[in-house]
Amino acid sequence: QKEVEQNSGPLSVPEGAIASLNCTYSDRGSQSFFWYRQYSGKSPELIMSIYSNGDKEDGRFTAQLNKASQYVSLLIRDSQPSDSATYLCAVIISGSARQLTFGSGTQLTVLP
Amino acid sequence: GAVVSQHPSWVICKSGTSVKIECRSLDFQATTMFWYRQFPKQSLMLMATSNEGSKATYEQGVEKDKFLINHASLTLSTLTVTSAHPEDSSFYICSARDRVGGNTIYFGEGSWLTVV
Numbered sequence: 001q002k003e004v005e006q007n008s009g010p011l012s013v014p015e016g017a018i019a020s021l022n023c024t025y026s027d028r029g030s031q032s033f034f035w036y037r038q039y040s041g042k043s044p045e046l047i048m049s050i051y052s053n054g055d056k057e058d059g060r061f062t063a064q065l066n067k068a069s070q071y072v073s074l075l076i077r078d079s080q081p082s083d084s085a086t087y088l089c090a091v092i093i094s095g096s097a098r099q100l101t102f103g104s105g106t107q108l109t110v111l112p
Numbered sequence: 113g114a115v116v117s118q119h120p121s122w123v124i125c126k127s128g129t130s131v132k133i134e135c136r137s138l139d140f141q142a143t144t145m146f147w148y149r150q151f152p153k154q155s156l157m158l159m160a161t162s163n164e165g166s167k168a169t170y171e172q173g174v175e176k177d178k179f180l181i182n183h184a185s186l187t188l189s190t191l192t193v194t195s196a197h198p199e200d201s202s203f204y205i206c207s208a209r210d211r212v213g214g215n216t217i218y219f220g221e222g223s224w225l226t227v228v
Contacts, residue, residue: 032215043205043222044156088155099146100207100217104155
């Protein structure tokens with residue numbers, strides 16, 4: 001079992017819709033969770049960090065964390081074509097010297 | 113926000129030569145920096161963790177004598193690819209942890225290496 005799992009996609013949504021990206025992790029002791037966006041040929045860009053159960057909102061983005069289910073998600077409201085990218089879920093695995101472990105990423109396409 | 117600068121953005125080198133990539137944290141001190149490699153359409157693979165003032169910790173399967181990492185100051189880490197071969201061609205990305213800023217990890221812009 002991979003430590004951090006994401007559906008690779010591709011996920012396509014129409015412009016203006018809500019895009020929902022999901023991620024599960026295997027280490028129950030993990031405490032820090034991140035979502036990064038990566039455009040093709042570019043470096044990842046931090047979108048959200050979340051550390052506590054529940055929702056965290058920042059503009060059009062909402063991160064949701066459920067530690068009991070070992071599940072973290074990212075919702076993008078009012079999706080725009082510029083949101084088309086690969087979204088990487090990252091977790092700091094407990095006992096890992098605080099390094100990020102990445103999922104394989106979900107490719108999102110927002111159709112105009 | 114925090115900025116991590118990586119240089120060069122892209123480099124082409126001949127097979128057998130060495131290439132150095134720099135990673136700088138511009139507005140925070142980074143006691144820990146990370147080096148990743150990413151092949152096309154694949155996820156980031158951690159190569160090594162670089163700690164200021166000490167030896168880097170390499171991931172399994174990464175040759176420490178081939179990928180030399182130096183973290184001589186709180187704002188600078190370097191990765192040197194020695195005796196580069198075409199199969200080393202990849203996108204190399206560094207990241208740095210802002211220990212004061214909630215341990216958030218920021219990425220550099222990445223460096224494209226092509227070995228011909």
